[in-house]
Amino acid sequence: MSQPGQAPQLRQKDPWYAPISVDMILKVLNITLLHPFVAWIIPLCFRAEHQAWDTPPMLVSIAWATLVTLAYVANIVSHKLAYGMHREVDLSEEVIVVTGGASGLGLLIAEVYGMRGATVAVLDVADRLENTEARGITYYKCDVGDKKRVQEVAAEIERDLGTPTILINNAAQVIGKRLLDMSIEEAERSLRTNLLAHFYTIKTFLPGMLQSQTGGTIVTVSSVLGTLGAAQLTDYTAAKAGVAALHKSLAAELRASAPEVKMVLVTPGQLGTPLFEGVDQPHSFLAPVVEPVDVAREVIKAVDLGISDHIGMPLYARWIDWYNVLPVGLQRLVRDFSGIDRGMRTWVGRSGGAEKKGEKPI
Template sequence: MDAPEESVNTVQISDFWDPLYDSFDVDLIMKVLAHTLFSPFFTFFVPIFYIFHGAGLTDAVVVVPALFNLSLCAFWFLKWYSRLYRNQGSLLFGPPRLDWGDELVVITGGSSGIGELVANTLAVRHVCVVVLDVNPIITENNNITYYKCDVSKWEDVERVSKQVVEELGHPTMLINNAGVVQGKPILDLSPEDVQQTFSVNTLAHFWTLKAFLPEMIKNGKGHIVNVSSVAGMVGMARLTDYGASKAALVSLHESLRYELDHVYNARGVRTTLLITGHIMTPLFSSVRHPKSLFYKFFFPSMAPVDVAKNIIAALDEQHSRVLYMPFYAHFVPLLHIMPSYIRDLAQWLTQCDYSMKDFVKVSGRRPEEGPAPVVPTLRGKSD
């Protein structure tokens, strides 16, 4: 979501870092519960503990925890089997360990934000990384090769893709990370605004897929990562164009998965969709969030490094899947089937219809828009 393709080099992620966002929140609680109260391994010992203290096998203190443990086992098994089914996996054997030395990873919008973090992290692992961006990436890693490319234009993508193949070989992984946001009400959007949003956020994915997917299909393996947003699953004021462009990625991801399965017979080409909330990158640096502890606890903003780690972990697991970040993102799709008053309550609690009220576009500014203005940091604006 927050991964600008056309970045502003003078803006650093550290400028927007606020320690308050790296604190106690619902995501931390759920991580702890997943390894304790909702862990089949942990809860297995609860009824055994009572048996060792003299309780009978039919006593409630033994039966209830035992049933709870069986329910957890069934839940986690079905969840895991669902992923194995999607990825033609085995219950007994995992996929072969990924040899990163054989991979060539293309990252769009990789000169700043999440893309830059992923590129540098993979380069440290001695992975060959290709960054496509209109601005050069500033890095000391020799494993990163930069190509100036406006991924919103098919001519640019076609030209650069041929250059990449000639110089480095065929990419095995593609991270469609580029993005731009205007932050305007629909009637204030100029034709150029709308064109840029859909060209960068949506059409660029089609161009990179057309350029790099054929060889993956031919080899029967590869991995495509598409970065979407919760804004693509639920409407928000001043994000009509952005939300629509990200919603298109959700449909693109699903259709691509079934085309790979049933049209191209390339089940080994993995597809990962990342649906995120607010990430602390320059793209959304001037977003205003409620200051209440309630909001910070249930709707935390994410550090870019956490998102980058999840992208790399998804590539490492070699599984097709949908990743929701943070925890509340799992429930966003349910809003469509909720009564209208529940939906409006959710909009009011998150204040999402007002967060873009004073938004200032920093990343992806077109020449006619002039240089990026000085934007207050998240510390003073959104805490």
């Protein structure tokens, strides 16, 4: 704050290169040089200039276009082999349940489907939606970590809206304390919300999907931290690791018995939501903060297409399993360089740091 008599200080703007990240560069490449359509335009342009077929520029461009096309086709085949065929999705017939949908990523997804005319039920512990003008959403106050309450709300949804066919497990809670500073009650509450709630909701809503003629979709929002771990997030990372394992195990069970139920696993990096307000960003170029709207777009795309998928954002989240292949010394250097174990020191969260101070969050 400026002193009396002094000119007010202007908010320092981010440098022009701040939005540039490896993800943005890859996104540009994916719609240009790494896209088959664009790749084949290059030899066509050479041919339009009357280049002979056996000239080096023509041969190189054709080889590149062929390689890009083969990689593109191989990716499609790989996805089909891994996840099978898609299911038919008719939003007018779907009932969508979003947990933790009163704000952040969950609310974005719920709002989009609500505006598109789908039947949407949001479950959250908040008194109301953050956006009170959201359309097409039926709100149920529910602690998804309470299995009895989940069953009660499920009966209400069945009565009010119909049988849910799409479940988006998004609810999350962060305690933000070191293990020795965390009470057992806090750890149990975190694990109920971040892990056990997935068991409760899936056990409650999956039977209805199995009875549906068109199947259903289960979206599991985990985190890249479930693989990496991080200081002051012992409860959260343990739960997210469990959630990812639950998702993969359930997908294996359903692959043979109920292939019409699709499974979408989401493992984002640092999300720009109030849940992680104040967390120090590790590296803006290699590990940019992921905007909820970008994750919501990918989740909605997978649900609309009726496919199973693994959504990892930003780029490093898709390759994070290779981290464990590195020599342990190199792993330590990577952690120190990224600052992953220092990020929570500045965390305040959606409650303004109340839980970190031992106070009851608002």
